[in-house]
């Protein structure tokens with residue numbers, strides 16, 4: 001940790017109170033992850049592949065592969081490639097509604113992946129048990145306090161609580177409220193990682209002081225030099241401010257829209273127009289309900305890939321959290337970690353003064 005701190009933060013001496021307090025507050029989370037610092041780079045579909053994940057873990061943090069819609073064979077190849085680039089621990093994020101979830105868990109087990117994160121809903125029956133039987137630690141998202149307690153009773157090893165400031169699919173409650181509701185009740189039982197809207201180390205220090213074992217950031221890492229995101233995607237992040245990262249809006253109660261936070265663009269406006277058209281078609285009886293709902297559900301299919309990989313930031317989905325305004329340049333991930341750690345250490349230092 002000393003190396004990371006001193007690399008970018010001459011203002012905090014290696015033995016400062018702030019640095020020691022930070023190390024102490026992160027100790028449990030770092031031990032759980034097997035990393036130097038208790039900062040996870042949350043899995044981001046198309047972005048969190050071998051390059052970003054290995055760079056994150058090599059920098060002392062904890063990288064997580066986003067499996068997304070990958071087949072078991074593709075995940076197998078991605079884990080193999082990541083292992084070739086780092087000998088540090090990293091995790092794999094699996095989406096619970098993936099039709100091959102069991103096979104994906106087996107792939108992780110074969111590779112002896114140490115941490116499996118289940119995202120996108122509560123873990124289906126048997127999945128937690130399968131992960132734990134492989135010797136891996138199971139990490140789940142807790143959307144509410146009641147479900148967090150239930151997950152702890154089911155044997156989950158750690159929890160992530162993620163507020164609506166985050167990029168990607170979001171719930172309805174802010175990080176600050178979730179942290180106040182959940183940390184006092186859950187943080188003793190299992191390590192809890194706080195996510196959503198974290199752009200600077202002062203916020204990390206705050207959540208650690210509230211009982212978090214560590215934090216998870218996504219948006220802040222998209223413009224890492226090691227990230228393979230298209231130059232247009234990175235440019236859009238660097239230009240954007242917090243208010244450009246908006247949640248998708250559902251126009252009609254008959255046509256459910258899963259809220260996603262992304263940068264405003266033409267694709268978002270067309271989506272609103274499309275919802276209006278489909279709702280009108282429903283009113284006129286020219287389309288059946290199931291077909292109408294599918295049209296809305298499928299509207300964004302492939303849209304994140306179009307933005308991240310192809311660079312179509314006008315019509316693709318530029319998923320980004322509200323912390324995007326704090327992303328100001330492309331820089332190596334080790335520097336991002338060093339900056340966050342220095343800010344957090346200085347925050348602890350100030351509080352002591």
Ligand SMILES: Cc1cc2nc3c(=O)[nH]c(=O)nc-3n(C[C@H](O)[C@H](O)[C@H](O)COP(=O)(O)O)c2cc1C
Nearest residue numbers: 042043044045119166167168196197217218219321
């Ligand atoms: C471009 C992008 C893609 C994401 N994809 C996923 C995903 O595939 N699975 C997942 O669990 N979370 C996903 N997330 C959420 C991140 O893992 C992380 O929890 C979130 O970014 C943290 O909030 P922040 O963006 O405010 O830092 C994504 C976030 C972004 C910005």
